[in-house]
Amino acid sequence: MKKLLLTTALMLATTPAFAKEYTIKEVTDYNAEKQNFFSPDKLTIQPGDTVNFVNAQDEMHDVMFVNVPKGVNEMIMSPMMEKKGDKFSYTFNVPGTYQFHCHPHEALGMKGTIIVGKASKPGETKAVDHHEMGEMSETMEDHDHNSHEHGEHRH
Template sequence: MHRRAYLAAVGTAASTGLAGCSSALNVLGDDPCTGENCHIGMSRTEFLPEVYEVTVGDTVIWKNTSEADHTVTAYESRIPDGADYFATGDFDDQASAYDAWHDDRGGRLAPRETFEYTFEVPGTYEYYCIPHERAEMVGEIVVTE
């Protein structure tokens, strides 16, 4: 009888310990990009993290970590004066990126693909995913000196 009580106590302790590890893994799983392969990941309708801070001259790498197609498309009116426009598909402006997506999915970032951009002007850059804008898939890059 004491053996069963001992095994039950050990099993409960092990489960509790593993539950802690499991929740830690879930927290880490919320941010699919850490390290050099990418800085910002994507869920079905979110950029992860939504706000990312870098310094002038840093390159940011987005990776489509979901199973849906996405875009990274700057809001032309919400980037600093003097900054170059950026979007997957290398479009010159927001209207071109929007039209290309709606014509034939131009600028598409397929699952596991990456997009990178180097930020040369300090300020706040707001961007979105064209097919998921209505779901509020938006992000922000804050560039400091």
């Protein structure tokens, strides 16, 4: 009996915490001071957690990550979401700071930051080359979006 209790206690102590899901809404509010924004625009999560980006209205939005930790070896971007309820999900496995924006509304300040685990230190992130985006998005269309080495996409 003691052996069973000890084994159970050890299993519970070494079992990782359950991954969580978070939602960031992509909002257009013509009555607000800032009309296009992510809500929340800053989020701190843990490795293995998933963030769902959800279009809150029938407006065109996307999610394009422009600065990511150096350990991320893939382009993270959503398709254009045009209808209320359209969703893009990504599971973050590499710790660090991720900066993103809505491409059509970037000039209007529609930007955000996700910190996975702890924030990246200077020099631990890399900018995403926008000139390669067209080529990479075509490659991603042919790619299996269900699981990746560093994250998981779900549409």
